Amino acid sequence: MTQTNSQILNLTQWLNTDPGQTVIRWETDKFDQIVANAFGFNALQIGLPAWDFLRNNRIRSKVILTDESKKNVTSTDQPKIIHGRLDQLPFPNCSLDLVILPHILECSQDPHQILREVERVLVYEGRVVISGFNPNSLWGLRNGMPFLDPWIPIPNRNMVSVRRLKDWFKLLSLDIDRGHFGCYTPACQTEKWLKRWDFMNRAGDRWWPVAGGVYLLSAEKRARGMHLVGPLLKKKRRRSLANRRPAIVTQRNITQLFNTENG
Incomplete structure (x- = not known):
């Protein structure tokens, strides 16, 4: 069993305790809010197959990817559970509209590689949603106290802070x-x-909002490219407008367009 698998199994056990269920209830509510407005054709949840955080999403094709042993996972039809490596996602480039990662980065030996894979498989304007434990919180401080048993089964050094x-x-x-x-x-x-x-x-939401024990971040993939700014952009716009000819729209044009599409 790899270190990643061991940490995920330990985390799964902890999430079934009283404080763990508090985390699950809070995250489920936030995941439900965010994924409800995500549209497309394919959605993926990476890890924690015991909980369906895609349940409130209306995308038809939903998959949960896990690297846990099949004997430790109870398979379901909706969403479908598949097994594979988390740092080498078995999906082509730009093929997924939504990817969520509940606590997977902090359980991985190479979290940045997993995030690179997520960026690779996301379509442009696709969404990624990540949850994790906040090392800069009461829970994080308690978890790092020497001479005490860890509060969360994840070392503070493995936690991915929001700033990072x-x-x-x-x-x-x-x-x-x-x-x-x-x-x-x-x-x-x-x-x-x-x-x-x-x-x-x-009180925390109002007075110290960044000190919660857990966090959830949502981001969209943007196209990489050059953007014209300043006088050069204005000059190009003026040239484009000067060369543009007004379009003449007639009822004959509209009729031909509809006939062409319907034919």
Whole structure:
């Protein structure tokens, strides 16, 4: 078993605990909001096949890719579960409209390679949505305390901070269009104490929004290319307008157009 598989299995077990279920409920709500407005032909979820974070998306073709052993995964028809390497996605270039990665980057030995693969398979204007643990939070601080058992089964050094993720997005021409932080409560083991501290979730959104225990970022893939700016752009526009001839539209033109398309 690879280190990545081991961390994903440990994370899956932790997500079934009381604090883990708090994370799942918050992330499911945010994923539902974002993917509801994503359209296209193909959608992909990478990792955590026990949870369907594509459930609120209306794209017909949905797939969950995992590198876990088949004996550890319960297969379903919708969405379909396939097995393969996460750092070499088995999809052609520019073939997916939506890709979501729930906590996969922090479980990987080479998260930047996975993100490069995601950029490769996304169509232009395609969307990627990523969730992760925030090392700069109460949970992150508790997880890194010496002489205490880890709070989350992922070392702080493996967590991908929002600032780091933004830098990677810039390198890959991925523009962030929205983001959320959540889970501001202290590191409590039981649902009883998590509920007692629930008021911090409401206060956190208002007073320290970037200190949530988990985050979710959404970005779109932009086309790489040169953009004309300043006087050169204005000059080219004037030349284009000067050379443009007005189009003469008649009822005969419209009739011919429709006849051609219908024929």
